[in-house]
Amino acid sequence: MRIAEVKVIVTSPGRNFVTVKITTEDGLTGVGDATLNGRELAVATYLTEHVRPLLLGRDARRIEDTWQYLYRGAYWRRGPVTMTAIAGIDTALWDIKAKAAGVPLYELLGGRSRDRILVYGHAQGATIDETVADVGRFLDRGYRAVRAQTAVPGTQGTYGIGSDGDRYEPASSGLPEETLWSTADYLAHAPTLFAAVRDKYGFDFHLLHDVHHRLTPIEAAGLGKAVEPYRLFCLEDPTPAEDQSAFRLVRQHTTTPIATGEVFNSIFDCQQLITERLIDYIRATVTHAGGITHLRRILALAELYGVRSGSHGATDLSPVCLAAALHVDTAIPNFGIQEYMPHTADTDRVFPHGYRFSGGYLYPGEEPGLGVDIDEDAAAEYPYEPAYLPVARLHDGSMHDW
Known part of the structure; x- marks a missing residue:
């Protein structure tokens, strides 16, 4: 062959x-x-x-x-x-x-460890009230886990806030958008969002939040401690992960579960985080971590230390990646949760697939292989368009982590 x-x-x-x-x-x-x-x-x-x-x-x-x-x-x-x-x-x-x-594919990875894949949706809003209402929209659709993001007063382009319902599409044509960030404003504002969500809907569902690498280790530790009463499923990317030892300081100050790893490329990027139990969920992806072969190595190491999967699944990855992730999710013993943003109708037409969403879960396709393909004729209708992710600056004009 x-x-x-x-x-x-x-x-x-x-x-x-x-x-x-x-x-x-x-x-x-x-x-x-x-x-x-x-x-x-x-x-x-x-x-x-x-x-x-x-x-x-x-x-x-x-x-x-x-x-x-x-x-x-x-x-x-x-x-x-x-x-x-x-x-x-x-x-x-x-x-x-x-x-x-x-x-x-999951049959070649050891067969089923579970019947369905728990996913989380992405609630957002320009205000806390809007985000709270959006959380309700996801709960009404059967989601059992929701990530909540809201704009921060005094900032411009807060991460995770878009205009397209289920999808958050930060990349834009032309040169990178320059956004404005204030850590102090964010730290004062974010806990009030979780308080409002829990006050409205209670604790019978999983609540997540993405910090997007924007805090120093001690700032992240303080946020983790402040949000403990709201029982987050996990706090994602609280601090940049280039220095894996930074998570040790976060861990020492809070019991809020920590997730990171969507930007990781290899097992060496997360070896210390896993073996020292500095995180709870590893978010490495099939596409960015060397494929199914290498991601399985990462997840096998994580299993030994009680770390579960939480793979990145935003629409910056195609349905091919999501299909592959679902097969891995189905087979591994230490699955945690799967991020899920539905793709656009145009994307679904280019990438016909067999996986499906129902009642807060995704189900992999049962066709031989991944259960996804690319329609080359449809793909040719959408030529490449140069696009960049935004960048972030502080109020004094200096660069910050986006």
Whole structure:
């Protein structure tokens, strides 16, 4: 089962996506997501110019060997571009292998550990009252877990606040939007949001919040302690994760569960966080953490230390990534929760899929393979559009973590 063709397809049905499509000599195809938001063409070029020539003629069944070949065979390892490119290839090969076996992918990962996948939605609002009302909208639709974000008075472009209901799309065409941030205003405002949500709806559902790397370790520790009465399911990305030891200080001051890892590319980015039990949920993704092969290694390490999964699942990743994540979620013993933002109708048309949402849960497709594909004709209707994520500045004009 030799690889005969490797296509790299860039399409933008409302947002840019990079898809790898591999075809074998006997006609089997597999797809993988290789989207790196804001740097899509870097990955597409890496795949087209540097990786594709290495794959033609290789045995598509040798997934582990191919992963090692692309990772260890390259002197310059890791990094978001390399690992996202490897992920696209790796996911497509798993799709082919499961199709050849005639089973949904999760069967090759050990079979079901659960029947359905708990997900959380994204409530938002320009005011606390608007966000509280939006939380109710998600609860009415059957969600059992909701992330709550609200604009902060005195700031411009608070993270997580958009205008498209279920979806938050921060990337925009042209040069990066410059937003204004005040940590002091945020720290004073955020706990009042959780108090209002719990006062309105009680504690019979999971409540989450994303800080988006914006606090110092001691600021994050203070926030974690302040929100303990509201029993958050987790506080996401409370401080930048480049320094893994920073989470030790947060851990020493609060019992609020901590989640991080959507920007991680390898097991080495989170090894200390996991082995020292400094986090509760690891949010690494199939697409950015080297594919299914490498994400399974991360999650297997996490299982040993009582850390559960909470994979990133925003719409900066395509339905191909979400489908792959659901198969992993279904099989692993230490699943925690799955982020879920429904894609646009245009995106769903480009990426027909078998997974479905019902009553606060996602269910993976039961077709052989991933249960997702790319309609190349539809994809061609949406050419690439340059877009950047915003940047953040403080009131004195200096740069801050966005």
